[in-house]
Every structure is written in C-alpha cells, then in structure tokens.
Amino acid sequence: MNMEQIEAFIFVSLTGSFSKTADLLYLSQPTVSMRIKALEAYLDCKLFRRTGHTISLTREGELFLPYAKSILHSLQEGQMALKRSAGEVEGELAVSSVFIAAFYILPDLVEQFQKMYPKIKLTILTGHSHQVLEMVLNHEVAFGIARAVTHPQINQIQLMSDQMVLAIYPGHAFTERRQVTIEEVAQEPLILFNRGSLDWKLIDSAFTHHQLKNKVVMEVDNIEVVKRMVKQKLGIAFVPRFSILKDLEKGELHEVEVLNLPQIQRNFELIYLKETPFQGIMRTFVDFLMQSKLREDRT
Template sequence: MNLDNLEAFVYVVHYGSFNKAADALFLSQPSVTARIQSLERDLDCQLFDRMGKKINLTDKGQRFLPDAQQILRLYQSSKQHLHRAAEVTGELRIDCTVSASNYIIPQILPRIKEEFPEVNIRLTTAPSDTILHRVLSSESDLGLVRNVIHPHIHSLKLLEDPIKLFVYEDHPFTKLEHVSAELLSREPFIFFECGSLDWVRIQRSFESLTEPPSINYQVDNLETAKKLVMNRAGICFLPELCARREVQEGRLIPVQVPEISGNALHTHIISRIGESTSLAQAFLTAGREALIH
C-alpha cells in the first residue's frame, strides 16, 4: 500500500475537498484524484461518494479512516525514532502565544534545559495561526498554541486553564457565594479578547442577557486587563493561571458565575508529525509538573 495514497486520503477527509487537499499537498487536483483512485483499487472498495462538488465518506471509508491515520502515525513515529538522537542537540526553536510566553514558558524552560543541557533555546512569540504555519514550514520545532487541527501536526494538550470572573478586593461580589449573570449587567467590564472559541462563548453569553454588561474596555493584553481590575476600573474574565499570584496576594478575587462556567483556555504543544516528538513529550511532562504547583 502506497503511503502517498494514504496521505492523500487523510487530507481529502480533513479538508473536505480534493482541491483544498491538493493545495495543502502542493499537488494538482488530478494527482490527488489519481492517488485516491489507486487506493480504492488496492482496497477494492469505494471510499468516497461524489455528488457534484460535494464528497462524503462511504461506510467503508468511515471504517478505514482510523486505520489510515494510525498507519501514517506509526510510519512517522518510526521515522522519528530513527532520528531521535539528532533532535536533542543544537538549537531548539520554540514559538508560543504571548500568554504562554508570560505564564507557562518561564516555568518549563529551566526543566527542559536541565534534561537537554546541549540544547540552545530560541523563543519567539506569535499568534496561533502564525505558529502553525511556522511549524508546518519547519521554521520552528515546537509551538505552544490554542487547539489546532492539521493532518501533518502532532498535538499534545498541555493545559486546560479555567476562565473565571475576577474582581478587585472589597468589591461587593466578594461577599457572595456566587453571582448570577443578571447581576453582571450592573458592572463595568474589562473584556480580554484573545480570539479563542471560549472567549466567543462568553461574549455570546453576554448577548443573551436582557441587559448585557457594559464593556468599558476591550484589551488584548492580560497584564493590562489585570491592572485595570486592580485599579478598580471594572471586573474581568481571565484565565486562572495568569491571576494566580494576584489571588495569593489578595489583590484579585475569583467569583463564581454558574451561567458562564465550564470555559477554559486550552494550550497545546504542536510539532510536525515525526519530528521533535521526544522534545514535545518532555515539554508536556515538564509543563504538567511545573504548572500543578
């Protein structure tokens, strides 16, 4: 069985289009079609139902997909083991979001350096989409990003950071066991916007209220948001990790809002499949050990 044909199959499923899969694979659309047809001949079954421009997996295609993904993962994993010695020396290029750089990376890098003393580390901050592109193009070895999905990317969940409402000390909400969403309409808000789906859900929760809160400040920097709250400019939803020190010092107080609970900021470690896998796993282990304290 040809691995290129398996890869084409997985890409077509991922992108839902022969044309988009061809663009991602740097191939022509007829070449992708030919690979799928060759795979179907090898398997002696039809993998896709083609209805005009729309394509859907057949029942056999659905059953085959997990096996195809597993075969590709095993191949890339075997390839990685052959090159493992080379990946723990030289320069380690890490890209991460600004929030990961501020609150996660400083706790992890000393542990990585201790485990891999020969590695020199170069750190760059960028948005998640940019990091994905840089990892795919081998400009970076590892990325710390929001959750992304791509057939050439191996992703490990590092952190699920609960998003909570934070108020300043002596705020009236600190005397309540929990706060109803309706009470929020009376408060000036600082809204931290990072583009993740969890923040969109919170914003939509506001929109569903009869009287949505007044968003006095909309910022894209966590440190700015925290300082505005501590200066009594308003209240704010923030990831728990970024406010840990201020909570310990009593300068920020978390408040329960049952209607807007269950949201969290997810941070994943990504690498190209078959590359930097042992370093990604080391990052995961170091991160989990560091961040639980």
C-alpha cells in the same frame, strides 16, 4: 510486561490515538497496537475502549493509569539524572508559542528545562495561533504551542487546559461571595479582553441568551494591562485563570464563579508536523513536556 508496553499505554491515553503515539515514539502503528495487546494480555483486561475512531480508557485502564505513570516517571527521572551527569545532551531547538503561553506558561517550563539540559539552546518565537501554525508548517520551528489549531499536516498533544474566570479586586462587592449571577455581573463595569476570541464570544452569547447587555467600559488586548486596570478598581474582567494565579496567591485579585455561565475551558496544545522524526533533542523535549504533564497530573 515491560517498559515499552507501559510507555505505549501512557502515550495512547494522553493522545487518544494509536497513530499519534506511533509518531511520538518513532514506531509503526502496528507495533504500538502489539504492545498494548501484550500489556492487556498480561493484565488480563481491556485497557482501551474503541468506538469508531474514538479511543478512551476502560474502567480498568483508568485504574491502572496512575500506577503506570508512577513507573514511567521514576524511570524517566533516573534516565535524565544519568544524562545530566554525563553532559550528553546538547544542541539547539526552536519553538514557537502564542503570546499568552509564552508569557505565563513557558518561563517556568524553560527554567526547569535549562536546569536539566544546560547545553541545549532554546529559541522561542511568538505570534498568534495562525502564525505559530505557519512557522511549524514552514519548518521554521520544530514545535509550536497554540490553542485550537487544526491542519491536515500536523498532530497535536494536549499540554494543559485552563478556564476563563471572573477576576475582581479586593474590596469589591463580590469579594465575600463564592458565586454571583450573570445578572449581577451585567450591572458591573466590565473590562474586555480580546473581543475577537472564542472565549469572549461564548461569554457574550451567555449575556445575549439571558437578554442582558454588559457594561463594557474598556477594551484591552493585553492581560497584564487588564489586571492592572482591575487592581485600580476601574472594573472587573474575565481572564484565563492561570494568568492570575500569582495575583490570587498574593491576595491582589480574587475570582468568583458566575452562575448561568458555561464553563469555558481551552486547551494549550503542542503541535508538530506529522512527518517529524522524534530523535535526539526533539525527543528529549517531548519527553520533558510529557514528564511535566505527569507531574501536574500527580499533584
């Protein structure tokens, strides 16, 4: 067993694909397969279950994964410490992102990245998902961060997931309750965020399914404005949970589970051209994101 085998195992578990892992590690697909087989032979068990085009962890794979992540995490920490001390990594990197990720997710990630690699200049461009995709396809940026984007020329890596939750203001009638029914929500003034999104379509379909009509009193295309309106007690709203984390910590907003409403969970993905060679700064950036994801999984 060696680090190359462990790295291949972790990346296949993250991407669910031998070919995507090969692209990420700048290897051939047969090489990735050989490393997984060698690791399975050493551990004397199957780590992945292959069903058609779907690859998933076996029970043994799930058991081994946290230990493999711990090993790789420690190695990456050591490697990055050496690179930082030597001041080796420098250059520029352009990344595009959907607005919501740029506002709520990237600031903390960029702060961590710049502390680790102060000589790398990041350029962040924003847009809607289709614009982020176009920037990647046109080689304007190396990577994009988007939601639910597919294209034959790109690969995706899941960065994080989040779900839509009902945000209410302190003192609202729902404040002391953990759960409310969709019928009760239908009686409340609702501030609508992003009517054209898939999130809202799913929520609206749930109201329709229960033969309920929601009381939309306001439509807003900016989450910060939505939050301000809720805090002003003008209504309640369905918003991505990560957008109100700090408000929840401060007690300025509360979240309530809505019964009879499907769990709406959406992924943020890193997208890049399949032809992209992962070398130098690009490899450094992907390794940083994977390490951040490992830290998130460990908490």
